[in-house]
Amino acid sequence: MNKNINFEQLATELDELKRQTLAQVGASDAAYIRKVIVWQRSLEWGGRVLLMLGFLHPVWWIIGVLSLASAKILDNMEIGHNVLHGQYDWMNDPHINSRQFDWDIACDGKSWQRIHNYEHHTYTNVIGKDRDFGYGLLRLSNDFSWRLKNLWQFITYIYLSVLFQWGVSYHELAAERVFMGKKKQGRASNVDANELKRRFFSKGGKQLVKDYVVFPLLAGPLFLWVLVGNLIANLLRNLWTSTIIFCGHFTSDVHTFSQAECENETQGQWYYRQALGSSNIKGGKLFHILTGHLSFQIEHHLFPDLPSSRYQQVAPQVQAILSRHGIAYHTGPFLRQYSQVVKRIVRYSFP
Amino acid sequence: MNVLSRLNNITAKTLFHTDSIGSYFEPIMQRIKPAWRTHWFRAKVLGHELLGADVLQLDLSPEKAWPQAIAGQHVLLTVEINGRLMTRPFSISSAPEQSCSQYPKKHVIRLTIKTHVEGAFTAKLLANIATGGYVNLSAPQGEFILSESVLTQPSTPLWFVAAGSGITPFMAMLNQLALLPHQPQHPIQLVYFAKAGEHLYVDELMALQQQLSQFQVQLLIRKNGHNLTDALSTCNVQSQVLICGPSQFKDDVDQQLDVMKHPKAQRQAEFFQAPTFAQTAAGEQHVHLSQRGQTSQLVLAAKDNLLSGLEQQGISANFGCRIGVCHQCQCVKKSGVVRNLRTGELSQPGEQLIQLCISQAVTPLELEL
Numbered sequence: 001m002n003k004n005i006n007f008e009q010l011a012t013e014l015d016e017l018k019r020q021t022l023a024q025v026g027a028s029d030a031a032y033i034r035k036v037i038v039w040q041r042s043l044e045w046g047g048r049v050l051l052m053l054g055f056l057h058p059v060w061w062i063i064g065v066l067s068l069a070s071a072k073i074l075d076n077m078e079i080g081h082n083v084l085h086g087q088y089d090w091m092n093d094p095h096i097n098s099r100q101f102d103w104d105i106a107c108d109g110k111s112w113q114r115i116h117n118y119e120h121h122t123y124t125n126v127i128g129k130d131r132d133f134g135y136g137l138l139r140l141s142n143d144f145s146w147r148l149k150n151l152w153q154f155i156t157y158i159y160l161s162v163l164f165q166w167g168v169s170y171h172e173l174a175a176e177r178v179f180m181g182k183k184k185q186g187r188a189s190n191v192d193a194n195e196l197k198r199r200f201f202s203k204g205g206k207q208l209v210k211d212y213v214v215f216p217l218l219a220g221p222l223f224l225w226v227l228v229g230n231l232i233a234n235l236l237r238n239l240w241t242s243t244i245i246f247c248g249h250f251t252s253d254v255h256t257f258s259q260a261e262c263e264n265e266t267q268g269q270w271y272y273r274q275a276l277g278s279s280n281i282k283g284g285k286l287f288h289i290l291t292g293h294l295s296f297q298i299e300h301h302l303f304p305d306l307p308s309s310r311y312q313q314v315a316p317q318v319q320a321i322l323s324r325h326g327i328a329y330h331t332g333p334f335l336r337q338y339s340q341v342v343k344r345i346v347r348y349s350f351p
Numbered sequence: 352m353n354v355l356s357r358l359n360n361i362t363a364k365t366l367f368h369t370d371s372i373g374s375y376f377e378p379i380m381q382r383i384k385p386a387w388r389t390h391w392f393r394a395k396v397l398g399h400e401l402l403g404a405d406v407l408q409l410d411l412s413p414e415k416a417w418p419q420a421i422a423g424q425h426v427l428l429t430v431e432i433n434g435r436l437m438t439r440p441f442s443i444s445s446a447p448e449q450s451c452s453q454y455p456k457k458h459v460i461r462l463t464i465k466t467h468v469e470g471a472f473t474a475k476l477l478a479n480i481a482t483g484g485y486v487n488l489s490a491p492q493g494e495f496i497l498s499e500s501v502l503t504q505p506s507t508p509l510w511f512v513a514a515g516s517g518i519t520p521f522m523a524m525l526n527q528l529a530l531l532p533h534q535p536q537h538p539i540q541l542v543y544f545a546k547a548g549e550h551l552y553v554d555e556l557m558a559l560q561q562q563l564s565q566f567q568v569q570l571l572i573r574k575n576g577h578n579l580t581d582a583l584s585t586c587n588v589q590s591q592v593l594i595c596g597p598s599q600f601k602d603d604v605d606q607q608l609d610v611m612k613h614p615k616a617q618r619q620a621e622f623f624q625a626p627t628f629a630q631t632a633a634g635e636q637h638v639h640l641s642q643r644g645q646t647s648q649l650v651l652a653a654k655d656n657l658l659s660g661l662e663q664q665g666i667s668a669n670f671g672c673r674i675g676v677c678h679q680c681q682c683v684k685k686s687g688v689v690r691n692l693r694t695g696e697l698s699q700p701g702e703q704l705i706q707l708c709i710s711q712a713v714t715p716l717e718l719e720l
Contacts, residue, residue: 030434037378088676092436092703094390095374099681099704102368110669112678118672206365214366304676 006177007324009266013321018303021310030091032309037080037096043092044071044104052219061149065229067306069236070290076241077292084109085117107169108203111196112203115172121304125249125277126257133249133256135167139348146351153349164238166204173200239288243338244281248297251279251340253330274301275322279330280315281337288312293304293305298329300324312335353627356477358692366581384485391429391487392417396480397454400473402463402551406516407477409445409462410451413488420460422446422527423520423593425621427489427702428462432472432479436487438702439472442519442595442621443491444552446526463551466518471699495621497524499590505536510586512604514544518551518714521595529562539566542582544600548574588613595621636712640666651712656692666709668720675709682707687716 050064074222081102082088089097115131123129127143134140138157139150149156160167178193211230219226239314255276262273281287281295288295288311296311299318306314319329331337361369367375370376373389380387387393394411402408420426420443429438445451445461466473480486501507511521521541528535543550550570560566571577583604586592592613594604601622608618636653640646640661651660658680661668672681675693681704688708689698698705 026433026435027431028434030431034378034381038382041376041379086679088679089681089704090436091434094388095369095377097681097704098678100370100374101681104368110679113677114671119678122672122674122676210365302654 005268005272005327007266007272008322009268010271010325010327011266011268013324014302014318017314017317018306021303021306021314021348023083025090025307025310026336028310030088030093033079033083033088033091033096033307036074040071040074040079043067043074047071047233048226051226052128052222053228054225054229055222059224061229065232068229068233069240072104072233072237073240073290076237077294078289078308079103080105080109081292081294084113085304087305087307096137102203104207105168106165106204107171108199108209109227111172111191111199112168114191117304118174121301123262124274124301125255126259126262126273128259129262130131131171135171136174138345140250140344141206141348144348146348150349154345157345161239161242162204162235165207165234165243167242169200172196172217242293244291246341247281247334247337248278248294250344251321251332251337252344253328253340254279271302272327274298275327275329277301279332279337282331282333288332298331303326356386386431386485386487388487391489392462392484396482396484396486397457397459398482399477399480403549405466406551407464407466407473409464409480411462411486411488412454412457413460417488418490419447420498420523422523423496423621424493425495425520426460426462426491426521426556427485429470429489430476430479432475437472437699442523444519444522446523448530449526459714461522462517463516463522466573472701477596493547493621495520495593495595495619497527497593502535506540506589508540508587508590510583510590510592511539511543512583512592512594512596513541514600515546515549516551517594517596517600517621517623517633518543518545519595521593522552522555524593525556525559525563525566528566534564537565539563540586541566542571542579543555543569544571544573544577544582544596547574553678579603583607583611586611586613588617590617591709592618594618594622595684596622598622637715638712639715639717639718641718642666653712655711656708657689657710657712657716657718660712661707666720670708673708675706678706680707681705683719684710685717685719688713689716 047064047066047068050060050067054061054064080101083096083101084098084103086098089098094100098113120130120132125133125139127133134144137160138153139146173179173196176193176196178196196271211234212227215230216223216227257273257277263271265273275298278297278301281291281297281299283291293311294300296315299306299311299315300308302312302318322329363369363372363375371389377389378385380605384393392414394413394417395487397412399410400408407686422486423442425440427438427440429436429553435523441462441464443460444463445459451457451459451461464473466476468474497509501509511524513521517598527538541556545551553570556568560568569573569582571582590613592608594601601620603617605620634653635650638649638651640649649661649664649666651657651664655663658668658670658673668682669679671677683702684698684705685702686700688700689705690713691698692709692711698710700714
């Protein structure tokens with residue numbers, strides 16, 4: 001950790017910013033998330049209907065696929081990710097909260113809360129603790145020793161992106177070595193392996209039945225149009241979410257940390273690690289919504305409970321605070337950030 | 352669970368990822384019908400009136416599906432206050448069949464609400480409701496009602512003993528009695544304590560006294576030397592006594608009736624409590640727990656977080672990180688105050704979501720896992 005930074009002062013300033021912003025959260029934030037949900041529902045059902053109008057003109061089918069894909073993206077990113085974080089729990093809404101909400105993705109929401117909310121957000125980029133750093137599949141820094149399989153890790157990355165929802169779903173089971181491998185020493189599991197399996201198959205199965213059996217059957221003779229449409233919508237969603245998420249932690253300047261560095265970490269040091277372990281993407285308002293405001297990855301990692309509707313507002317203030325303390329704020333346009341990710345995956349394919 | 356709701360549940364879980372089809376469409380429905388919610392009934396705000404510096408009367412028109420209340424029952428009123436749904440119980444102060452001259456064609460219920468300047472709910476209520484707007488109601492609930500057996504026994508004298516805003520359920524009962532097709536034969540006594548100038552519905556009570564020949568009102572003020580001993584002096588052992596007011600008042604009435612050898616079986620009480628922060632002598636707190644339809648009463652060490660406390664009692668709750676980050680141990684607190692161990696803040700007393708691992712019981716709690 002950098003010794004020249006006044007971590008105490010940093011913590012005070014960021015805590016104060018969080019406090020002030022949370023105090024403003026209210027009716028407009030509740031209205032915002034409900035509006036996004038209405039959009040999501042409209043795009044989903046608009047899309048599902050249009051998929052069946054493909055026989056009139058294929059362009060309807062194409063719009064339907066895009067519409068359904070956008071609905072899935074909104075559901076997973078702006079709604080699911082943020083609601084499951086508990087960002088909107090203060091609303092006391094019986095459905096829009098981290099306890100009740102589940103999303104349109106193969107991953108069981110509860111499993112994701114354990115791995116993502118806790119492991120990833122608490123131990124962000126701590127090698128050996130945060131399995132999101134490379135997902136146990138990719139070598140993204142010299143912290144890991146090189147192995148032969150890293151040579152073709154770019155292809156592994158493509159596979160992961162294409163099947164991203166299944167990767168997310170399998171994430172906890174892989175960590176717990178449910179199907180194969182030796183159980184990791186010192187890993188305290190809260191959920192029994194059989195329960196993990198049951199939930200994995202139950203949620204995944206429901207998703208398969210929904211998109212590849214029920215809706216195609218409802219379309220009758222247009223069975224294949226709908227099935228293929230759903231498949232492509234899921235694929236587009238997988239590629240989008242994977243791409244955005246990779247840009248959040250795997251750009252060139254993102255730091256990694258050792259477990260020793262993070263022992264007895266203070267709040268200020270925690271903020272420092274979160275800031276340096278994340279990177280933002282510049283873009284317009286719609287782009288930010290479609291990324292679930294993960295384009296404000298730094299702000300999200302500093303304040304994971306702050307409603308996503310506030311990230312755009314706090315970003316300039318966060319940037320100002322970090323720059324006053326001489327801490328880098330990694331951001332850039334999408335293509336620049338993504339090309340850095342690709343370079344990083346390729347670079348660490350080799351020893 | 353009947354077949355239909357099972358089907359709804361399975362369809363919703365598979366196609367919509369929600370617990371019911373209604374909850375999937377709720378945000379869309381709300382665009383058409385404001386405040387439409389699957390868990391609650393809707394009621395239109397017809398108007399409000401200030402009955403004094405700190406008493407607010409709300410006139411509400413519940414939707415058709417709302418089950419009719421029995422006089423004396425209360426409802427949970429839910430209002431969106433600055434984006435947050437907040438719920439509090441209030442007695443209904445109008446009789447079920449009572450018509451309202453201002454809104455002749457509507458089914459109206461009246462809630463009489465004591466407001467507190469510092470109250471998180473009552474202080475902000477007026478600013479967050481609008482005439483013509485909507486709020487949510489639970490089904491009417493509560494056992495504080497005139498039972499059939501009492502009503503069919505004309506020789507049983509009825510004693511209504513109220514303090515402050517405890518008058519509300521009695522207004523419902525008295526109006527109901529006045530609406531009966533035949534004059535009730537019961538002698539009815541209302542003993543009503545309040546601060547000077549703060550008795551509510553005095554005109555209405557006087558009018559009721561005209562309508563009900565057997566009904567007598569005693570408007571009493573403690574500061575003026577009125578006391579329970581005198582007020583209850585003619586209450587005999589056959590009387591059915593209903594008490595409503597603060598818990599201390601209820602204790603005082605009980606004590607006086609005990610002295611008079613009035614049988615406990617012939618008393619009903621509804622009382623409200625300012626949240627007391629006292630624990631039991633051993634530093635413990637009572638928790639009423641409902642889990643998968645089963646309920647249990649527990650006593651937990653108040654210094655522990657609720658998750659550890661429950662585990663020590665052999666209750667297994669979902670949990671994850673145990674430091675308030677992952678939201679796995681989220682559960683519904685129906686009532687009571689908890690302290691957030693991360694921020695040190697005290698919660699609201701009403702229904703809300705809490706994380707067990709970072710919550711500590713401050714008052715007796717009602718939890719739903």
